[in-house]
Amino acid sequence: METQQLKDFVLDKLEDAKSRDIVTLDVTGKSSITDMMLVCSGNSKRHVNSIAEKLVEATKHANHAPLSIEGQDTGEWVLVDLGDIIVHVMQDETRDFYQLEKLWG
DSSP: OOHHHHHHHHHHHHHHTTOEEEEEEEOBTTBSSOSEEEEEEESSHHHHHHHHHHHHHHHHHTTOOOSEEEOTTTOSEEEEEOSSEEEEEEEHHHHHHHOHHHHHO
């Protein structure tokens, strides 16, 4: 999948999983590890993990398995590395604390 197709696919899966406040950050030229970050919120640890698990499952079925998944043990912030896109699924408190949108925006 090309980056735009992957982005559309991921956004669709995040919306299906009822994630909230989805923000797309273009970090081309700002980051050497990815071109785009998607940040979204879940209501609880269980919801954050569920969003990430559904995304991982869907990308595997689409033959675009994640390179890495981090944070599933705590459920406060799960990172799904899809190469050109990194997805951050966070609880509201964690998202407010780290403010990735301000850092990378």
